[in-house]
Amino acid sequence: MKSPVYSLMIAAVLLAGCKSSGEPKPSESCPGFEEAGSTSKLEQVKVRYLDGPDVRVAQMRCVASDDLLRIDVDIINERPQEQRIAYRFEWFESNGMSVDNEEAWKPLLLYPDQVKTIRTVSPGADAQDFRLVIKR
Amino acid sequence: MHIRIVGWSWLVVAVLALGVVGGCSKQVRYGDPKSVETVNLDFGSTDLQVIAEAMTRSLLQSPMVAQGSRPIVTVQDVKNKTSEYIDTRAITDSIRAELLKSGRVRFAVDAAGMDEQIDELERQQSEYYDETQSAEIGNMVAAQYRLQGSIISIVKENDRIKDVYYKFNLQLWNVRNGLLEWSDEKDIRKTES
Numbered sequence: 242m243k244s245p246v247y248s249l250m251i252a253a254v255l256l257a258g259c260k261s262s263g264e265p266k267p268s269e270s271c272p273g274f275e276e277a278g279s280t281s282k283l284e285q286v287k288v289r290y291l292d293g294p295d296v297r298v299a300q301m302r303c304v305a306s307d308d309l310l311r312i313d314v315d316i317i318n319e320r321p322q323e324q325r326i327a328y329r330f331e332w333f334e335s336n337g338m339s340v341d342n343e344e345a346w347k348p349l350l351l352y353p354d355q356v357k358t359i360r361t362v363s364p365g366a367d368a369q370d371f372r373l374v375i376k377r
Numbered sequence: 378m379h380i381r382i383v384g385w386s387w388l389v390v391a392v393l394a395l396g397v398v399g400g401c402s403k404q405v406r407y408g409d410p411k412s413v414e415t416v417n418l419d420f421g422s423t424d425l426q427v428i429a430e431a432m433t434r435s436l437l438q439s440p441m442v443a444q445g446s447r448p449i450v451t452v453q454d455v456k457n458k459t460s461e462y463i464d465t466r467a468i469t470d471s472i473r474a475e476l477l478k479s480g481r482v483r484f485a486v487d488a489a490g491m492d493e494q495i496d497e498l499e500r501q502q503s504e505y506y507d508e509t510q511s512a513e514i515g516n517m518v519a520a521q522y523r524l525q526g527s528i529i530s531i532v533k534e535n536d537r538i539k540d541v542y543y544k545f546n547l548q549l550w551n552v553r554n555g556l557l558e559w560s561d562e563k564d565i566r567k568t569e570s
Contacts, residue, residue, distance in 0.1 A: 307443040327413050342478060345411045345426030362434045365479035 271303035272310070272370040288314075291376035294326045295319045298373070299356060308366035314359045314373055318351035325350055328375045330361050332368035340368045346376070418541045418569045420463045420530075428545045429471035431563040433479075436472075439559040441522065441549060442481050450476075450549070451485045451520035459530035459543070468545070469524065485520040522558065523550050539569045 268280040277283040280301070288298050299315040318324050327348050332340040342364045351357055363371070414421045441448055452473055455465035466489075476482040486494045494517070501511040526547035533540045542564065549559040 307438070307445075309437060309443075311438075329411070342475060343411055345423060345430060346409075346413045347427055347430075348413045348423065362438055364434070364437075364475065365481070 267300060267302035267313075270305070271301055271312070287372055289372060289374045291374060294375050294377040295324060296326060296351065296375060310363040310368065310371070312361050312363075312371065316349075316351070316357050316359060316375070318353065318355045318357070321353045323350065323352055326375055326377055328359060328373060331372045331374060332363060333370040333372070334367050335369040337370075340364060342368075415567075418539060418567050419461060420459070420543065424543060424565055425468055425471065427565065428563045429468055429475065432472050432545070432547045432561060433475040435561040436476065436547075436549065436559065437479055437481060439549065441558050442476075445481070447481060447483050448522055449483045449485050449518060449520050450522045450524055451487045451552075453487065453523050453525040455525065455545075455547070456527040458527055460532065461530070463528060465526075465528060468528075469526075472524070472547075485518055520552055523552055524548070525550065537570055541567045543567075 268274060268283055271283060271287070273286055274280075274283050277286050284298050284301060287301065290296075295318070297317045297319055299317050300313075301315075302313040304311045312330070316328075325348065327346040329344040329346050331344070332342065334340060349357065349359070359373075363369075410422070411426065412423075414423045436442055452469045455469055457463045457465050473484055477484065498512055498514055500506075502514065524547060526545065528543060528545045530544075531542040543566075544562060544564045546562045547560065548557055550556070551558050
């Protein structure tokens with residue numbers, strides 16, 4: 242008598258499970274994720290460190306809207322002291338050619354152990370891929 | 378013998394003088410125009426570049442620009458309310474150049490360039506030009522929006538520290554109805570100790 246109810250409940254749980262596992266992780270919307278295969282490998286490809294800053298990228302999120310790519314990158318200061326770094330994004334067309342606009346280095350103060358989110362948006366519709374460069 | 382000693386001493390003085398002059402000469406090198414510049418607390422190239430980039434990227438996401446109708450904009454003055462000389466035209470020129478590169482905004486001639494535009498139009502009306510190819514008077518396109526802004530600074534100092542805070546504000550006004558359609562700010566803090 243109760244078996245149809247239990248069956249429905251189990252089916253509902255399974256469906257819910259399928260739905261949650263089907264949602265993309267934040268970094269999966271970033272260009273190059275399919276080639277990289279995982280979030281950690283994506284960060285290895287997308288982030289370049291110059292002169293050994295003591296920081297680490299914790300997470301990367303990408304959203305495409307109105308032909309522009311919006312990007313959030315969470316940076317962790319791995320020092321228990323303040324740290325001053327500079328960063329900039331480099332932009333590329335879909336064929337790998339670099340986009341003309343070379344960004345300025347942006348200074349950034351990180352408090353001890355702080356997680357800071359860097360936000361940016363692509364400079365135009367032709368900028369479809371990016372690389373984040375962080376330097377001390 | 379005495380003459381020989383005097384001659385040697387002059388030689389030593391000359392060599393020392395050359396060494397001093399050589400040591401004082403400054404070396405000239407090319408640098409990265411996009412690098413972080415911290416020569417002093419004054420408004421500098423990094424401030425200009427960071428402000429222009431932040432304003433451009435924000436404006437690209439505004440509904441007026443993002444909808445893809447390529448609005449026509451004119452650039453008006455950015456008022457310098459700081460205590461130092463800042464060429465605010467350089468900031469708006471950078472913003473305009475980056476927006477043009479995006480292909481999402483068109484710019485109408487602004488007040489600063491109006492005299493040159495009228496001079497050229499009138500010059501083309503002379504008998505020296507083929508009138509079938511000359512630009513006719515009365516075809517200039519008016520701007521739908523105007524960009525204007527301001528920059529302020531707050532400076533504080535004591536015996537040990539000097540602190541400068543800049544705030545740049547940019548606004549996009551609808552010329553037809555006077556509505557403020559978009560506005561954003563970028564602030565910068567610099568400290569010298």
